[in-house]
Amino acid sequence: MLSAILTKTFYTFISLMVILNYALLLIGSMARIRAKVQGRVGQPVWQPYIDIIKNYGKRTAVTHGVMFYLGPVFRLAGGLGTYLFMPVVYGFVMFENFSFSGDLLLVMYFIFFGQLGMALGAGESGHPYSPLGVSRGLAQMTAFELPFALAVISIVAQYGTLSITEIVAAQQGGWQNWVAFTNPFAMIAGMLAFLGMSMQNPFSVVIAPQEIPIGPPTEMHSAFLGMLQTNRAIFNGAKMVLFMNLFWGGATHKYLLVAILIMVVKTFLIYLYVNIVGASFPRFKTEQSIRFFLGVPTIIGIIAVILQSI
Amino acid sequence: MMTNLLFILAGALVLVGLWGILTRRNIFKIIIGFSLVDTGVHVFLVAIGYVKNGTAPIFDKEYSSLHSLLNTVDPIPSALVLTAIVIGLAVTALMLSFAVRLILKNRTLLVDGKKELKW
Amino acid sequence: MIIVVIIILSLIALVSAIMAIISTDMVSSIIFGGVVSLVASVIYLVYGSPDVAMTEAAIGSGLTTVVFLFAWFRVKHLGGKE
Amino acid sequence: MIKRFFTIILMVFFASLFFPLVGLISDRDSVSSLAKDYLVQGRDDFGAANIVTAVVVSYRGLDTLGEVTVLFAAAAGISLVFKGLRNEGKDKKYRVNPPSEILRTGARVLLPLIFIFGVYIFINGHLTPGGGFQGGVVIASGILLAFFAGNIKELNHGFVTFIESAAGFSYVAVGLLGIWLAGGFLDPRFLPMGEFGSLFSAGAIPVIYSLIGLKVGSEMSGIIDAIRSY
């Protein structure tokens, strides 16, 4: 019994390491690509590593109370939780994490866990900008939650199961039976919702750099900020993996390394899509983004659901 | 034939009385109308008791009980009317006294002069 | 024969009833009321119920008219014309 | 104007309610069955000559009791209504000319006659037409005449209420006697029937009628005294 637990923790540790490093590199390289597109030299690809090491290195002597202390911890736990209950690479024991003990609903609701943590920590900090950012973030979250939920529901209606592994299994066998192609409306609604999740430009009012300096994490610094950045990596990674599994047939292959490579390519493309949209759109006000999400994406989502249910 | 005449009279008295109550605005005229209706009803009741050329139901020694059956008037309606007339007086007297107090309070004889109690 | 008497009496009663209602002077309309009940008591006599006749005469024409007059004199000073 | 119009419609409708039956009912040639029983048994049960009195006092005694209570209540009600008004009406003091000569002397002659006549009526209630009510009212009109003629200035209330209560109470007592001694409530047969047609015949009917006479007389005068304004 004990060895099973040990191997399990070792496997989880490995998969965490993989996703952490991959995500950090991805963020670094994406920032560099964006810079090149805008004609700048841009920061080195491993810049996120530097930030994290710098932040963890710094010692701080200031805290605003217990909740402020627990804020980042909650946030990181949310990110890790979302990641751990999802199979990263289909078919390999090493990468299936704890997906057997919780299904799609659990993962969706774990996103809330992260949001709650950040909100509480920010609220406690006493900085006026952070609750402002939190209220915007939460409002936007409920908005994009609807199309995402509709997309998820139409997939569940299509395959009749909530567990992610089965959904990925059902999409094997060539690109033509990926959800993107068998249930295109769900994919569109899902990807539009993913824009809202990614805090990229059209919907970046939550951490609007000039308006309310980086919103909720304003007061965070040193180790707290470091923890938030690690979470930013893992959480984005987890979300990309989730969307890959749900819509793009997940990453699977005979050999582990090739499967990981497929996962890298697919998630890279998803992240690229988000950044391109981010780079080319101005920032929405909160009510505009709410109205946007409850408009077209929701209608597409409803169509997707109706298509599946007849 | 005799009772029909009385029915007509009774009906007419009642109608005149009601007409008086409804149209006259002087409180006393209304009460007079009311006593007319009362008299009309009493005439009606007596008319009901009349038997063709009947006499009063009062006997003296000579009348044997059987012979008397033929032509006496029905005693019951007259008994009723006796009570009804006295009750009529009691009601009219009480109504008059209420009317006097009402007129002295409202300082007008007209019935719809000053309405304090409505809807 | 008796019918003719009845018809005459009924007519008198009706006319005085109508007069009682439409006459402007209050005392005369009270008197007319008295006349109606007087005629009624005569009619009762003719229709064979003397008890009722006596009561009607005494109460109808006697007391009612008096009570009316007494009440009228209490409020006469307020007597706005009809 | 519309009010007048509606009243006419109302009158027409009531007329249509009454008059169809006028032609319908012809004279009745015989008395109803109940009346037959009263006419036949009236003489034997109560020995009263005047059947109407028999019906009023004994057969339907409760009605008459009710009737007396109505008058009693009306008298009490009227005195209550005018209690508050005692002064206002009176101080008007119309220019009341003193009773004329004829009235005064006439009254002096007539008063005893009226009172005797009244008493006669309610004592012979069971023999001749008339009875308690009629006698009482005659007495009351006698008192009325006394007011007009100025013989009586003020009706002394103590005496009137005494007669009223005493007569009423003894009337109820007679009724109760009826239960214990004779058949039922207000049954006059506990006194001897006496010889048909004579003064002291028909059991307690004359007693009841005289009590009623006294009561009605005092009540009527009470009412007149309350209402009269000068």
Place this chain on the structure above:
Amino acid sequence: MVNPVFLIAITLGFAFIFPLFEKINPKLSRLAGILVFLTLVVIPLIWFINISNMDIPYIYSSTVGLPSNLTINLAVSYMEALVLLVVNGVGLFVYLQEAYSKESPWKGKQIILLSIVMLGANGLIITRDIFNIFVFMEISTISLFGLLSCSSDDRVFEGGFKYMLASGLSSVFYLIGIGFFYLVAGTLNLDALPDGINFTGGVLGVLWPLFLLSGVLIELKPAFANGWGMDTYEAADYSLGAIMSGIQATALIIVLTKIIPLIESNIIMPLLLVVGSITFIISHLQALGQSSFKKMLGYSSSAQIGLVLIVLGSGTNILLAIVLLLTHSVAKSGLFYTGKYFNECGSGRDKPLLVVLSSLFVIALLGLPPFPGFGAKWTLLQILGGKSDVFTIFIILLGSLLEGVYLFRWLGLKIKSDRDSGLVVSEVVPDDDAIPGYSSSDTIGVASQTGLAGLGGCIKVHFSSDSFSYHQLFPALMAVIMVVSGVVFNKGVGLTFRFLIPFSGILFFVVLDLFRVPTKFQVFLAIVASIILGFYVYPELNGFNTLFGFIFLFGIGVQFIAFFNRKGYSPGLMALTVGLLVSLISILTSKTNFQLFFSWEMMTLTSYFLVLRGDNAFAGGYRYILFSLASAFFILAGFSMLHGIFIGEYMSLPQNLLPVILIIIGIIIKFAGIGVHIWLPVSYAEAENDVSSIFSTVLSKVGVYMLFLGGLYFSKRVFKGVDTMYLLGWIGVLTSVAGSMMALFQEDIKYTLAYSSMGQVGYMILGFSIMSHLGWISSLYLVTTHMMFIGMLFLSVSGVIYRTGTRLMYQTGGLIKRMPLSFISALFAIIALSGVPPLSGFGAKWLMYSALLEKGWYLQAAMAMFASGVAFLYLFRLIHSIFLGQEKAIYLNVKEAPAPLLIPQYIFMICVMAISMFPNLLIKPLQTVIEPYFASTVRWEGYEVISALGYWNGNAVMYVTMGVFIIPLIWLLIVNRHVYKVKQFNIVYAAERPFKPETTHYAYNFFGHYQKALGFLVEPLISKFWNGTGILVNNLSGGLRRWNSGNPQGYVFQILLYVIFLSFLMGGTN
């Protein structure tokens, strides 16, 4: 046996002799009066006892010892003895009140007239002769006029004059009726009618019933011809009001019961039905708009007479009509007197006995338990339901609801303190410049229109000796007699003795209140009582009852601890709360429909008075009772047509579905479905803090219990092509979305929580309506867990309100430093409530969504997710505005919430943690309960619950989350070892430090942008709609009131018109 004539002889003898007697010795004469009135009560009592056991039909005596057909007969049957007993009882009550009243005791003539009124009433009831009825009618009306003349208000002569005209006319018609009757029948004696005579043939046949009936009906003040009566009610003294409605009306109805058998039934029955229904509805409407108390009661008694006419016309058992009539007569005269004392003293502030008495009388009038009217109305509706006479049922219930509207409005305003504005607190965000107080916007429209709004007594009522005068003893005696007779009658209808024992608990606590026992001690006794009740009831419970029994008992029992927080002495609180608990438990243990409905109504009443205890709770209580009454009447209509038994195991499926639909509508109103929800937020928020926490934890579940109770009924659900359960599902979802959306924009904490509990109940209903194993499990799981975490949240919030004194979120802030324990329990509560994974809330969400998806209700699932997202928003707003953010200077020295409030919170927290760790602790028993209804589709493997769609291992999820949470925490602790807390405003803030840091607390209009985007969804359309109906009803009643123009000739015109109306009803003359 006593001869009936003595009733008449005694009163008459007393009346005649009294003037002399009073001259001799006034005190003694008054005592003699009591003696006489007492004998009037004793004689019928002897008859009643003898008749009921010797069951001889009649005590029969003919006056004047001759054979009965010749004379006037008096007869007393079982029914008449009962009526005599009550009528003379009321007479004695009025005599004692008036002869010994402080200010203006009645003297000679008035006492005579009162005894003559009693004589008239007794005569009317016992005589069997038509003309005699006329005489006694005249006696009672004329003596009433005498009494009228000495009223204090001098408008009485105007009213009296109209009354006389009307009663004169009615006696004229009656006399004409007697004439025609005598022509046809030949005799006047009701018992000796010659049979075989064609009674109703030809013209004559119609005339005599027309005139006889119109004579009696006009005297009974029917709908369109009762202006004269109402003016008299307004001007006359209270005692006369009691006489008119208590004594006279009752006697006249008995006269009517004598006349009805004479007339052919296919003419009289429809006539009575039509006249009764019109009077019942129209008079209630006219009473609605009244501002004068006496006139309101006048209209109400004419309406009650209408109800009795309906019962007589519907041909059901006459005893029902009599019971309704007698309850009305006693309750109405009692109400006249309590109203008199109330109006004299302005408000019920320190008049506890008056408050209790007038509430009892109002409840009795409305036919609510425990009074006889309830049992009578129930049996009546059962019989009507048997004949499926839907129209009459609808009329009766509509009328009772209208009566509830104005009676409870009066009662509420009288009890509530004058501080209470009587209007509804603003529900939408107050505009920016509004001072942090309340801006009143709307009410059900009725209270403010009638100018009564300012009036009202305060519920903070305390028994003080000076407020108690022996005058209130007599109505108290009446109320006690009524309660006892009610219990006895209802026991006859269907309550077993064992069923009534728990209700004696209420009396126990009332007695404690009388002895001014401090609340703390009472609470202790209440907890002991609830434990005993638990053991007493536990063996009987099975299936759903055990679960809901646990919820009710555990929920209220734990929250009793919160009552320890009350200082000093608050009377009535424990009596009502224990009453609520007992009625909830008896709902569970009731075996028959009647018992179920009895306890349902008791629950409604006790909870109404609990709501009314709040400071500004008139509007809330008023809406609460109106909607609860409406829901109860729907259910009553449903039960009456159900024929089968509604309780679980003896289920018999109904033939048609209409009754089930009615019951569902009633239940929807009870759990505040989307269209009928406006009462819930106002009443939950305005009740006192600990009371409103009981309401939202326990009381909101009763509607859900009723659904489960009738579970099998609702499975057969296609009604006219509409799948009722699908519809109910949509109502559930819409309620949850609406509840969450509205909670989002509230500034007042309690309103947010009230809307939130409304939303959560929407989920439970959605779960039920899925009608599958998983659906029911999710609903029941949520029912249990919701009770726990809304309890935690409510109590922690009431702790905050208790300490800071304000209910507005944006006025507080940063309380985490002052009240950490409340913060922790609030944090756990919002995590659980919003469904975030580790805690039990997620379990409920998981079950719900898998049930929805398994069923295929995809859109509902999406809406539910959106609603739970919005729920997460307002919960965060709640905890942020209160506990996080900037601290306010005035709340710097706020202490932690008192212990009694914290203990229940942490008890609930333990349960929540237990269920989160081991979900099967709760799900397994639920499965066994639901097994008989739906096959189980959920498998168990160790701690993992697997459904057709997905799987969830609560235990593993908890461990992983703990692991993922603790490792980073340890890492952070290691890195930032020596850290010290910083003062309030030491933050990286570009601008210079604002003078007062708390101004930067971002809490007011927290989701402003959200409101800009989705505000249109929350427009108070529904409350506008209900206000519209309120105003419409008010204008309707205003219009109807105009009909009685006050002009005597107008009234005469009305009466004559009414006679014509009756003649048409009789089928026209020729």
